[in-house]
Amino acid sequence: IKSADNRVLQEQLLQK
Numbered sequence: 001i002k003s004a005d006n007r008v009l010q011e012q013l014l015q016k
Helices: 003-015
Strands: none
Touching: none
């Protein structure tokens, strides 16, 4: 799993 992917998931959570 790429760290960038993990970062995208975190951003999505913040948007919610």
